[in-house]
Amino acid sequence: MATTTHADVVSFDDADPGDVARLGGKGASLVEMRRLGLSVPPGFIISTDVCRRYLRDGRLPETIGAAADSHLADVERTLGRRLGDADAPLLVSVRSGAPVSMPGMMDTILDLGLCDATVGGLARATGDERFAWDCYVRLLIAYGTTVRGIDAAALSMATTGSPEDADGLSRSARSLLALIEERSGRPFPQDTRAQLDEAIAAVFSSWESPRAKRYRMYAGIDDDLGTAVVVQAMVFGNLGEGSGTGVAFTRDPATGARVPYGDFLAGAQGDDVVAGEHDVGSLDDCRAIAPEAFADLTRALDVVERAHRDMCEIEFTVEQGRLWVLQSRVGQRTGAAAVRIATEMIAEGFVDPAEAITRIHPSALLHLRAPVLDPDAPRELIGRGVPASPGSAVGHVALTPSRAEEMAADGTDVILVRPFTSPDDVAGMIAARGIVTAHGGRTSHAAVVARGMDRPAVCGLTGLVVTDAGARFGVTTLTEGDEISIDGTSGEVYRGALPRVTPAPDPRVETLLAHCDTGRRIPVLAEGGATGWADGRFDPTAAIVCRTREDVERAVRAADPDRTLVIDPDEADGPAALAAGGEAAAAGIRVVARVDRSWPAAVRRLPPAPWTAVVATEEGSWAARLLAATVEISGPESQ
Amino acid sequence: MTFDVLHALRLKGMVAVEALASLVERSVDDVQAELDRLAAGGFVRLRETPRLTGWALTPEGHARHAQEMSRMRTPEIVSGLTPPYEDFLRLNDRVKALSTSWQQLAADDAAGRWDAIEELDDVLGEAAAILIAAAGVVPRFRSYERRLASALEQLRAGDERFFTGVTVDSFHAVWFECHEDLIQSLGRDRVQEGSF
Numbered sequence: 001m002a003t004t005t006h007a008d009v010v011s012f013d014d015a016d017p018g019d020v021a022r023l024g025g026k027g028a029s030l031v032e033m034r035r036l037g038l039s040v041p042p043g044f045i046i047s048t049d050v051c052r053r054y055l056r057d058g059r060l061p062e063t064i065g066a067a068a069d070s071h072l073a074d075v076e077r078t079l080g081r082r083l084g085d086a087d088a089p090l091l092v093s094v095r096s097g098a099p100v101s102m103p104g105m106m107d108t109i110l111d112l113g114l115c116d117a118t119v120g121g122l123a124r125a126t127g128d129e130r131f132a133w134d135c136y137v138r139l140l141i142a143y144g145t146t147v148r149g150i151d152a153a154a155l156s157m158a159t160t161g162s163p164e165d166a167d168g169l170s171r172s173a174r175s176l177l178a179l180i181e182e183r184s185g186r187p188f189p190q191d192t193r194a195q196l197d198e199a200i201a202a203v204f205s206s207w208e209s210p211r212a213k214r215y216r217m218y219a220g221i222d223d224d225l226g227t228a229v230v231v232q233a234m235v236f237g238n239l240g241e242g243s244g245t246g247v248a249f250t251r252d253p254a255t256g257a258r259v260p261y262g263d264f265l266a267g268a269q270g271d272d273v274v275a276g277e278h279d280v281g282s283l284d285d286c287r288a289i290a291p292e293a294f295a296d297l298t299r300a301l302d303v304v305e306r307a308h309r310d311m312c313e314i315e316f317t318v319e320q321g322r323l324w325v326l327q328s329r330v331g332q333r334t335g336a337a338a339v340r341i342a343t344e345m346i347a348e349g350f351v352d353p354a355e356a357i358t359r360i361h362p363s364a365l366l367h368l369r370a371p372v373l374d375p376d377a378p379r380e381l382i383g384r385g386v387p388a389s390p391g392s393a394v395g396h397v398a399l400t401p402s403r404a405e406e407m408a409a410d411g412t413d414v415i416l417v418r419p420f421t422s423p424d425d426v427a428g429m430i431a432a433r434g435i436v437t438a439h440g441g442r443t444s445h446a447a448v449v450a451r452g453m454d455r456p457a458v459c460g461l462t463g464l465v466v467t468d469a470g471a472r473f474g475v476t477t478l479t480e481g482d483e484i485s486i487d488g489t490s491g492e493v494y495r496g497a498l499p500r501v502t503p504a505p506d507p508r509v510e511t512l513l514a515h516c517d518t519g520r521r522i523p524v525l526a527e528g529g530a531t532g533w534a535d536g537r538f539d540p541t542a543a544i545v546c547r548t549r550e551d552v553e554r555a556v557r558a559a560d561p562d563r564t565l566v567i568d569p570d571e572a573d574g575p576a577a578l579a580a581g582g583e584a585a586a587a588g589i590r591v592v593a594r595v596d597r598s599w600p601a602a603v604r605r606l607p608p609a610p611w612t613a614v615v616a617t618e619e620g621s622w623a624a625r626l627l628a629a630t631v632e633i634s635g636p637e638s639q
Numbered sequence: 640m641t642f643d644v645l646h647a648l649r650l651k652g653m654v655a656v657e658a659l660a661s662l663v664e665r666s667v668d669d670v671q672a673e674l675d676r677l678a679a680g681g682f683v684r685l686r687e688t689p690r691l692t693g694w695a696l697t698p699e700g701h702a703r704h705a706q707e708m709s710r711m712r713t714p715e716i717v718s719g720l721t722p723p724y725e726d727f728l729r730l731n732d733r734v735k736a737l738s739t740s741w742q743q744l745a746a747d748d749a750a751g752r753w754d755a756i757e758e759l760d761d762v763l764g765e766a767a768a769i770l771i772a773a774a775g776v777v778p779r780f781r782s783y784e785r786r787l788a789s790a791l792e793q794l795r796a797g798d799e800r801f802f803t804g805v806t807v808d809s810f811h812a813v814w815f816e817c818h819e820d821l822i823q824s825l826g827r828d829r830v831q832e833g834s835f
Contacts, residue, residue, distance in 0.1 A: 103754035211757055218753055361745075401652060402686075402695070409688045420835045423816040424652030426805060431688070440835030443735040445815045451742050452803045452811070459835075 009067035011044045011074060022047040024097030024228030029329075036303050038325045039296065042078045043092070043232030044071035046200060048099065051226030054204040060197065068196070068231070075233050084192035088125070089118035091135075091234040094199040096206060098227040100219075104211030105227060106146045106203050111135040111234060115190045119173075123166075126238050131269070133169035140176040140188060143195070147202040148184040155179065196231070203229045235317045235324045238269045242290045242321035245269060248283060248297060249313045250305040253333040256340030260301050269317075286318065293323035304328045309351045310359060311341050335364030336506065343508040346515065353515040357629055360512070365626055368509065371500040373485055380495040382473040382484070385436070385461030387491035388447035393434030393456045394485045394497045397478050399468060401428025407481075408432065415484055419466045421446040429455060434486045436493060438464035456488030516629040552580035556589065565591045640665060642711075643779070644673050645682070645696065645704040649823070650816050653686055653693040664782070712826050719776035724821045726769045728834055731818060734762055738803045738811045756794055759802070759810060763787055770817075777824055783817040 007022070010031075015023055017032035027045035034040050046064065053061050076082045081090035091113040096105045114122065114136045123132035137159060144150040158175040162168030181187040189195045206212065207227050216223055237245030248262030264286040287294040297316060300323070304312040313331035317324045333341065342356040373379075373392045395413035398404035401424060404416045408431035416432040418425060420439040429435055429449055435457040437446045442459070450457035465472040470479045476495060478484065485498040546552045546567050555565055567581035585591040643663040648654060654662070660670040674694055677683040682700035686693060696704060737758055744751045766787060773780035790810040793801040803811040822829060829835060 101750040103750050103757070214757070215750070215753060219750070405653075405686075405688050420829055422819050423650055423812070424819075426812075427652045427691075430805065437835075439830060439833075443732075443739040444835040445735065445811075445818070446835065448735060448738045448742070448803050448811055449805055449815070451739075452805045452809075 007047060008050050008061070008064060009044055009046050009071055011071055012040055012042065015045065020099050021225070022049060022228065024048060024099055024230070025101070026095060026097030027228045027230050029327075030230065030232070032307075033304075033325060033328055036307055038300050038303065038328070039323055041233040041235045041324050041326070042075045043230065044068070044075070045097075046229040046231070048226035048228050051204045051207060051228065052224060054201065055208065055226070060201055060204075064200075065197070068200075071231075072196075079233055083113050083196070084115070084118060085121065086117045087121050089113055089121045089192075091118075091122070092196070093230075093232050093234055094196070094203065095230045095232075096203045096227045097230050098207075099225050100221055102212060102215065102221070102227065104206075104209055104213075104215050106206035106209075109139070109142045109146060109199050111139045112143075112195050112199055113192045113234075114139050115188075115192055115195075117190065118192070125240075126236060127240065128238060129166040130164075130169065131238060133166045133173060134163070136173050137163075137169050137176065140173060140180065143188060143199070144176065144180045144183075146206075147198055148180060148186075150180065150183045154183070200229050200231070203227060235319045235326075236269055237265075237317040237319065238267050239319050242293075243267060243317075243319050244286060244289065245317045246280075246283070246286060247313060247315050248301060249311065249331050250301045251311045251331075251337070251341055253311070253313070253331055253337055256311075256333065256337035256344070258344065260298060290318045290321045290323075293318040293321055296323040300325055300328075309345070309355075311337075335360075335367045338364045339368065339506060339508050339512055343511050354519050357512065357516055357519065357626060360626060365509070368506070369502060371502050372489075373487055373494070374499040374501045377498045379485075379498055381492060382476045382478075382495045383458075383461045383464055383493040385458040385464075385491050385493070386441045386447075387487075387489055388440075388442050388444070388459040389435075389450035389455060389457035390489040391434075391454070391456035392485070392487050392489070392500055394500055395433045395483065397471060397480055397482045397484055398428070398432065399466060399471060399480055401425045401431075403480060404428035405431045415486060417464075417466055417471045417478075417484075418446070419464075420444070421449065429453070434488065435459075436461060436464070436484075436486060438462075438466055450488075456486055458486050458488055458491050458493055461493065513626070516626050519629040546581070547577060549576040549580040552577060552584055556584050556587070565589060567591060640669065640673050641677070642704075642707050644670065644677065645700060645707065646779075646820075648683060648694060648696045649701070649704045650819055653691070653695045655691065655693045659694065662782075708823060709826065712824070716776055717825055720773060720821070720825055723769045723773040723776075723780075724825055724827075727766070727773075727818070727821060728832070730762060730765055730769070731814075731834060734811070734814050737762070741802050752799075755802070756791070759791060759794070763791055773821070780817070780820070783813060783820075786813045787817075 010023070012030045012034045015027075015031045017023075017028050017035055020028045023031060023045050030040055030043070030045070046068070050061060050064060072083060075092075076090055079090060081088040083090045083092070091111045094109045094112055096102075096107060098105065119132050119136045122135065123129040126132060141152075141155050141159070144155045145152045155176060158179045159172040160175055161171030163172075177188050189198065204227065213223070215221070237243050244264055244266040245268050246262055246264035248260055250260060251258050252261040260283060262283045263280040264283055265280050266285055266289055283294070283297075286297065297314070300314060300316075301312070304314060308330055311331045311333060312328055314325055315327040317326060338360045342360055345351045346353050346356050367390075370391055373394075393413075393415060395415040396407060397417050398407050398414045399417055401416065404414045405428055407414045414432045415434045415436060416425070416428050417436045418438075420437050421429065421435070426449060429446075430453060432455065435446060435450050435455055437444070437457070437459045438461050440446055440459045444459055447457060447459050461473070463474045470477050473493065478495070483495075483497040485494040485496065486492070546555055546565055552565060552567065565581060565584055567577055581591045640663060644659065647659055647662045651662075656671055656674065657667055659674075660667045663670060674683060677700070678685070681697055682703055683694050684697050686695045737755060741755045744755065767784050770780050770784040774784075786808055787810055790801045790808060790813055794810065800807050801809045803809055805812065818834070822832075
């Protein structure tokens with residue numbers, strides 16, 4: 001346990017980013033960003049040591065108040081705003097940050113520092129009274145639930161004012177203030193410094209929440225690790241001219257091309273970009289309104305990519321011409337981009353092959369081979385909806401689930417077109433190649449079911465009217481048997497049967513697979529290998545594919561104990577084969593199991609042994625080669 | 640039992656006799672006998688597709704089910720079932736959002752998986768109260784609570800298909816069915832309600 005009090009509270013500027021145990025994951029990454037020279041909104045971290053003392057003594061150590069005051073003063077000087085100042089209020093966020101990923105704790109409180117006296121200051125600074133009251137309402141709800149433990153439903157019922165205007169929101173704020181006082185016996189602190197102390201204590205207490213405790217028990221995490229608290233200044237992308245917020249990638253996340261790519265929304269704050277409710281502009285818009293911030297952003301992108309040696313994404317806000325980097329992390333990307341980035345980074349000598357291939361998920365390769373609607377074919381767009389489940393499909397319209405099943409039974413490719421789906425549609429959805437619905441979005445039952453069985457789906461197609469007689473797509477009416485083509489990745493529906501083509505093979509894939517083959521850890525077997533092992537067709541180290549309990553037992557009896565068994569369960573005898581695999585694993589034999597037939601390249605763990613699932617179907621062969629080089633082979637010794 | 644069989648077929652579309660027996664909580668022999676009677680009356684028929692074989696309603700069966708449904712939809716039933724239904728709808732958005740985020744979790748995100756299952760457990764706790772209230776009006780709603788709990792149990796035992804899987808009685812599949820049952824029992828219209 002730390003004895004030096006100066007380390008109990010540290011600014012992002014003077015800590016060791018390697019000290020994750022004390023700073024927590026979130027804190028350490030902010031310190032790392034500062035170390036890279038990125039312009040991060042200022043703030044400080046209260047270490048996990050303080051958490052342990054808080055939990056032991058039931059109160060914050062006395063020295064913490066003064067230390068926090070001094071750090072707060074630094075933040076106030078940097079930004080020229082003060083906590084609780086009616087004209088130029090400083091607002092902060094308060095977050096938990098354990099050394100390991102830790103569900104179940106209090107997550108984040110934003111806009112702390114708002115109170116009756118400061119809400120007007122925020123309204124004047126942003127020129128947006130509705131926004132300021134909205135922030136206040138959100139703070140009151142977050143504070144009420146996470147700090148005071150008031151039921152979320154009760155708080156949401158108290159927000160009776162209209163959320164559309166400042167008047168309605170200020171009425172909601174009044175009722176929330178009254179409810180918080182009534183339910184917790186104490187008013188919401190109008191003293192903003194007291195807000196901060198109470199929030200810090202609430203984060204520490206949440207380490208002991210029942211859910212957090214259960215997670216630690218489940219994941220075998222030490223109860224004494226504790227969490228750090230990150231206090232950070234809020235910055236605003238809606239603060240007048242030259243402000244905005246965005247996300248930028250070091251390389252194009254769709255294609256992998258080596259050019260910065262991103263979205264930017266001028267005059268907007270926080271989630272506006274992510275929420276997808278606004279038409280978002282490109283990084284050029286950022287360059288146009290804030291050229292210096294854009295130049296800083298370009299430099300920041302270069303710095304983070306070098307630091308992570310991988311494609312990264314940065315969340316940022318520009319406040320009155322100044323860039324603030326909120327978060328940087330390794331970026332999400334499509335399968336095509338993953339392959340291009342890995343091969344180019346290997347070629348650039350930026351990263352070695354063994355590391356680069358571990359960054360590609362096998363399913364990314366699988367999707368690369370998925371056929372798409374021929375982009376060059378003439379087409380007639382008849383509707384656009386929500387891209388609810390990716391992939392493309394072509395087939396004949398069926399308007400009821402039973403017709404879908406009957407048509408499919410005759411060997412017809414079917415697209416099921418429905419107003420929405422009910423449970424009795426599911427059999428028809430299984431029989432169909434793709435699904436279109438008039439109502440519902442990405443989270444509708446139809447979308448969940450379609451994704452669950454890997455069928456392309458377009459949902460919520462505005463203007464689609466479906467009856468037993470036909471489906472009217474705007475001006476086009478289709479009847480049963482008419483051909484349509486759907487793209488569940490873009491949400492588009494076309495009349496007629498467009499040709500589906502397998503995307504032209506990217507030569508980079510072969511380069512990548514060659515790297516995989518060099519680093520191969522287990523043999524790749526094709527389907528049907530189950531009978532091949534005995535007659536010596538495989539090399540002595542090859543794994544044995546077993547489909548049934550009998551296969552497993554035969555292999556255990558006859559084979560060299562060093563062999564790996566690949567359990568690829570038969571539909572009928574699957575559970576028995578898996579159980580036999582479990583027994584073999586328990587007896588010391590290395591076992592790799594494939595558990596999910598719908599996904600030919602899953603890496604998963606299954607009880608009772610920590611099996612890793614593998615794949616070797618024809619369509620999954622690329623994925624299998626990648627997997628063979630990256631898979632962790634589990635045996636009982638690792639449990 | 641006649642209504643229970645018709646209702647299960649109406650909700651699920653096509654069901655094998657064994658699965659039907661488990662749904663209506665009767666023996667396979669009893670259910671088979673009932674199906675034979677209904678088939679003789681032209682209300683159900685055995686359908687075979689390359690993928691599965693099961694019993695389904697005929698158009699006459701659909702009509703008879705709709706008739707019995709509307710006869711049972713007394714003002715008392717509707718007013719009793721409406722509050723639990725409204726509570727259910729509030730939870731419905733959460734279940735759908737949770738199912739969607741589950742499907743999009745990274746394969747190696749063990750903490751995320753754990754957390755999603757915990758949240759499902761919270762949902763089940765709230766759903767149980769709603770379903771018990773609904774069962775006070777229409778007893779069959781009690782069975783959804785049992786089936787949801789059993790899906791969660793399978794999930795906790797490590798079988799991930801029981802979250803959103805289609806071919807098993809997953810949490811989402813049972814939830815979807817329960818939603819449909821409430822809608823039908825109340826004679827509501829999904830389009831007007833905007834709940835899909």
